[in-house]
Amino acid sequence: MAAKKPSTTNKTTQPAEATVAATDNATETVDMTGGDTTSADTSPRTAEAKSRFNAAIAEAKAGAAALGDEAKVRAGQYRDEAKHKREDWSGEARNKAGELAVEGKHKASEALSGLSRMIDENAPTLDEKLGAKYGDYARNASRNLQENARILDEKSLDELADGSREAIRKSPATAVGIAALVGFMFARLFR
The missing domain is CATH 1.20.890 (cAMP-dependent Protein Kinase, Chain A)
Structure with a gap:
């Protein structure tokens, strides 16, 4: 009896592929399981298109980087201008507030002097109607107000x-x- 040779069948683990269509730029292949894949053709036109595309991307990146740098420079300039304007405005406001405070101090001093004069003018009336004791209180208050007005004006x-x-x-x-x-x-x- 002759020994039977085992039959050899092609049992590969990779699916078989079949070419469906070919173009100048790519070859489309379909595997036997139903999926399709595209492999790039290395023709001169494809290489030229890739290099132009990569050059365009590089140029866009460089342009974006230049715009970013310019934006940073301008932002720094605007920040410096704003800082200087703020300092100018702050200095002007401080000066104006100082002027208003001096003016207010002068008006308060005048008001105290006016009140002192009014009390001093009415002291004789208080002497007559309420007595000398109340007139003296009014004169004393008038002197104190006048002294405070003088101090306010001097300081x-x-x-x-x-x-x-x-x-x-x-x-x-x-x-x-x-x-x-x-x-x-x-x-x-x-x-």
Whole structure:
């Protein structure tokens, strides 16, 4: 009996492919399982198209980088301009506030002097109607107001601010009471 030769069949693990159509740029192949794949043809036209495409991408990247750099430079310039303008405006505002504070200090001094004169002018009337004791109180108050007006006029804003801070530290309750009284007087005055 002759020994049977085992039959050899082609059992490969890779699917077989069949060429469906071929063009100048690519060959389309279909595998036997139903999927299709595209493999690039290395013709001169394909290589030229790829190089042009890559050059266009490189040029676009360079353009985007240049725009980004220009945007950073302009942003820095705008930031510097804004900083200088802010400093200018801040300096102008500080100067204007200083001018207004000096003007306000002068007006307050004038108001105290005017109030002092008014009280001093009415002191004789108080002497007649209420007695000399009340007239003396009015004259004393008038002198104190005149002295405070003189001090207010002579001192600088920094000295006044320091003096106010010190007075508030020494007697916060008195400072709150005076602020409430001044607020009430302004409310009545501008009503």
